[in-house]
Amino acid sequence: MNAGVGERSSADYLDALSRGDRRAAQAVVERLRREGMSPLDVMTQVIAPAQYRVGELWADDSWSVAQEHAATAVSESVLAVLTADTEAPGLSGAPVVVSCVEQEWHALPAGLVAAHLRAAGIPVSYLGANSSADQLVRHVHELGPRAVALSCSLGASLPRVRRQIEAVRATGTPVIVGGSAFDPAGRRAATLGATAYAATGALAVPAVQGLPRAVPPADPLVHPGADEAVIVQAEREAIAANIRRRVFAAHPSDDPVAETSGWRKALTDHLPHLVGAVAGALVADDATVLDDAVTWLDHVLSHRAAPSGLTDELVQALAAELREHPVAARLLTRA
Amino acid sequence: MSSTARETADDLLAPVESTDVEARLRQSSRRAMFLAQAARRVGGSMHAERAVDLVLELLVPEAVDWAQLVVLEGGVLNCHALLRGHDVQRASVPAPRAGTSTLGRVMARGLTDLSLVSMGSEDDVDGALASAVPAPELRQSLAGIRPIDLLVIPLAARGRSFGALTLARHAGSGFDQEAVSFLEELAGSVAVTLDATRTLADSRRVAGVLSRDLAPPNLPTMPGAQLAAYYRVAFEHEALGGDFYDIHGGEDDWTAVVGDVCGKGVEAAVLTGRVRQAVRTAALVDRSPASILRLVNNVMVAEGDGTFVTAVCARVRRAGDDLRLDVAAAGHPEPYVLRTTGELERVSAGGTVLGLFDDTEYADVSVPLYAGDTVLFFTDGVLEAPGFEERFGEDRLHQVLQSGPRNDVTAVVETVAMALSDHLGDRAHDDIAILGVQNSAPTP
Numbered sequence: 001m002n003a004g005v006g007e008r009s010s011a012d013y014l015d016a017l018s019r020g021d022r023r024a025a026q027a028v029v030e031r032l033r034r035e036g037m038s039p040l041d042v043m044t045q046v047i048a049p050a051q052y053r054v055g056e057l058w059a060d061d062s063w064s065v066a067q068e069h070a071a072t073a074v075s076e077s078v079l080a081v082l083t084a085d086t087e088a089p090g091l092s093g094a095p096v097v098v099s100c101v102e103q104e105w106h107a108l109p110a111g112l113v114a115a116h117l118r119a120a121g122i123p124v125s126y127l128g129a130n131s132s133a134d135q136l137v138r139h140v141h142e143l144g145p146r147a148v149a150l151s152c153s154l155g156a157s158l159p160r161v162r163r164q165i166e167a168v169r170a171t172g173t174p175v176i177v178g179g180s181a182f183d184p185a186g187r188r189a190a191t192l193g194a195t196a197y198a199a200t201g202a203l204a205v206p207a208v209q210g211l212p213r214a215v216p217p218a219d220p221l222v223h224p225g226a227d228e229a230v231i232v233q234a235e236r237e238a239i240a241a242n243i244r245r246r247v248f249a250a251h252p253s254d255d256p257v258a259e260t261s262g263w264r265k266a267l268t269d270h271l272p273h274l275v276g277a278v279a280g281a282l283v284a285d286d287a288t289v290l291d292d293a294v295t296w297l298d299h300v301l302s303h304r305a306a307p308s309g310l311t312d313e314l315v316q317a318l319a320a321e322l323r324e325h326p327v328a329a330r331l332l333t334r335a
Numbered sequence: 336m337s338s339t340a341r342e343t344a345d346d347l348l349a350p351v352e353s354t355d356v357e358a359r360l361r362q363s364s365r366r367a368m369f370l371a372q373a374a375r376r377v378g379g380s381m382h383a384e385r386a387v388d389l390v391l392e393l394l395v396p397e398a399v400d401w402a403q404l405v406v407l408e409g410g411v412l413n414c415h416a417l418l419r420g421h422d423v424q425r426a427s428v429p430a431p432r433a434g435t436s437t438l439g440r441v442m443a444r445g446l447t448d449l450s451l452v453s454m455g456s457e458d459d460v461d462g463a464l465a466s467a468v469p470a471p472e473l474r475q476s477l478a479g480i481r482p483i484d485l486l487v488i489p490l491a492a493r494g495r496s497f498g499a500l501t502l503a504r505h506a507g508s509g510f511d512q513e514a515v516s517f518l519e520e521l522a523g524s525v526a527v528t529l530d531a532t533r534t535l536a537d538s539r540r541v542a543g544v545l546s547r548d549l550a551p552p553n554l555p556t557m558p559g560a561q562l563a564a565y566y567r568v569a570f571e572h573e574a575l576g577g578d579f580y581d582i583h584g585g586e587d588d589w590t591a592v593v594g595d596v597c598g599k600g601v602e603a604a605v606l607t608g609r610v611r612q613a614v615r616t617a618a619l620v621d622r623s624p625a626s627i628l629r630l631v632n633n634v635m636v637a638e639g640d641g642t643f644v645t646a647v648c649a650r651v652r653r654a655g656d657d658l659r660l661d662v663a664a665a666g667h668p669e670p671y672v673l674r675t676t677g678e679l680e681r682v683s684a685g686g687t688v689l690g691l692f693d694d695t696e697y698a699d700v701s702v703p704l705y706a707g708d709t710v711l712f713f714t715d716g717v718l719e720a721p722g723f724e725e726r727f728g729e730d731r732l733h734q735v736l737q738s739g740p741r742n743d744v745t746a747v748v749e750t751v752a753m754a755l756s757d758h759l760g761d762r763a764h765d766d767i768a769i770l771g772v773q774n775s776a777p778t779p
Binding site (some may be wrong): 019020022073076132134170173216238 | 572723
């Protein structure tokens with residue numbers, strides 16, 4: 001296949017996403033598959049860049065939430081078909097359970113890991129997006145897998161990663177983690193108690209091959225802030241609601257639908273993630289988790305005509321909410 | 336590494352002078368820690384074969400040079416062995432008759448056997464070893480350990496032996512009486528865990544067979560229509576719930592049903608199986624949803640066990656480019672029709688819940704589904720989903736559907752599912768089921 005065809009397909013695919021047209025998106029993928037492209041290459045060369053672009057288009061306010069949702073839902077369903085295509089029925093032995101951390105809906109990184117492992121002859125039991133800790137442990141009990149591979153994309157999900165690592169390691173099963181919520185050196189992964197870290201889908205293969213068969217339960221987290229992480233995580237919706245009220249009161253609007261669009265809507269949707277990123281930074285003992293979330297939210301808000309300085313206001317409001325938690329408060333002063 | 340392991344093993348099993356109080360204390364505390372660790376590691380697994388491996392990996396090399404765990408299952412002795420520095424090896428042999436070998440004797444009597452195998456030709460040694468290690472391929476892994484101390488400990492639970500643990504050390508390292516007592520205690524706790532794991536595996540297999548029948552069915556291929564569903568249970572560890580959906584029929588005439596039986600978990604799931612079956616049977620008699628619900632209601636009332644069910648039942652028929660929907664409901668949230676124009680209509684079908692009153696009548700409501708339109712059936716787990724401040728509710732559902740994608744039923748259902756998941760956070764929730772049917776005839 002030459003580059004021209006690839007570009008055309010990528011453009012066609014993004015075009016199908018922009019219309020939320022699953023059949024058109026599926027048709028692009030089927031065409032590429034017929035031309036001999038592997039499921040893995042379709043994922044990395046077509047779907048991944050397109051989904052990255054969708055994220056940018058939404059963040060820049062070029063696409064509506066509905067368009068972004070439709071596009072993501074289409075890509076997820078295309079991905080589900082594609083991941084099923086990577087199944088290799090001949091493989092036997094204890095599988096690797098591959099899953100997204102609970103409450104994450106972007107299955108792409110997990111799909112990539114599953115495809116890479118299967119291509120290397122390692123059997124996979126693929127759970128896809130949004131598996132709860134209960135579902136994960138049930139699969140571990142049923143399958144006795146050699147490992148669980150968890151993908152995590154958002155800093156705010158790191159507390160859930162920790163919970164799932166604890167649950168899985170309690171069964172003696174090793175856990176590999178990967179995804180954009182982790183730093184390239186794997187420091188956060190190590191802090192959270194993961195047995196191994198895979199910086200890319202391809203690196204999941206050697207990571208699995210190098211795993212011990214059994215691991216002891218995860219050690220309790222003792223670093224400063226680990227306890228605060230639990231509290232902030234438990235209180236995050238209340239904290240987000242307080243900040244939202246405070247910020248909306250400081251920037252009143254006469255427009256009755258103001259809260260359902262523009263920066264107010266984006267703030268309502270993403271404040272819980274910002275608070276979650278504080279818990280993520282605390283549990284992973286890494287302030288940059290929060291910095292990344294602040295930078296991203298600042299970008300989103302500034303593209304939605306937010307009042308200037310709103311992000312600073314948010315960070316200050318967050319600091320005020322968390323003033324009784326010294327480690328969190330220090331993080332926020334720094335941010 | 337190996338010298339460290341050696342020292343550890345010495346710490347755990349080496350005889351200590353009775354006068355050396357400090358060393359005895361140190362060894363006792365190491366043994367206690369080892370036992371606690373063993374219980375935790377093996378107990379967490381809950382998977383029979385993996386639990387066996389964990390036991391072996393715990394013992395080798397930290398306590399012994401070689402270990403074998405045999406489990407009696409249906410007249411066969413399943414043997415697993417691990418030599419220091421190697422992977423677990425497996426073999427199956429016919430079960431020994433009681434008393435004909437060390438292994439058979441240990442299991443029959445429930446008493447530990449300690450022997451030193453050192454004298455004679457390699458053939459004699461092999462013969463002596465075979466009495467405790469019946470699988471030849473596993474015996475080979477013992478070849479490097481001569482002379483050899485062999486300890487065979489029964490694994491017993493619920494008053495009978497179901498297997499044995501065979502441990503080997505280089506002679507001279509030996510097993511003194513205290514070491515034997517310690518290892519018997521370890522075997523005792525491991526046996527209880529292994530037994531529980533095996534019992535669990537049995538019931539899990541039975542549950543698996545039954546639940547395949549009760550789990551939501553795969554969606555069929557329906558000509559001219561696209562289907563999508565979402566299903567999430569309240570008790571996620573059970574994977575079964577009281578919400579259900581089903582769609583059956585053929586060619587141009589289909590019956591869809593979505594319902595919710597009272598209760599949650601396995602008991603509820605069993606009832607969903609009965610209701611689904613009753614609907615399938617009733618649909619063979621008369622395809623009108625009202626008459627299906629009437630029949631199912633009569634069946635349930637006749638059974639009279641006080642359980643009740645809410646359901647919505649729809650007949651889906653092709654009429655040119657349109658699909659014609661006939662809908663009847665029994666105490667169930669009304670389905671929505673999402674038009675390609677973005678309009679959202681509620682199908683106002685109402686009726687009494689199933690299973691409470693004899694001779695209840697239901698009514699069919701007819702709605703056309705034009706090309707590209709989607710009908711969404713759902714259970715009250717959607718509307719009732721608890722959020723931080725309020726339930727998910729109709730307003731939010733409207734907003735999600737109206738601002739979300741429309742031209743693909745998978746995307747429609749997934750968008751609702753994502754919004755629900757965000758709304759729920761970590762909160763406990765009821766069973767949730769959503770079924771979408773879209774008229775995928777080419778838009779005129």
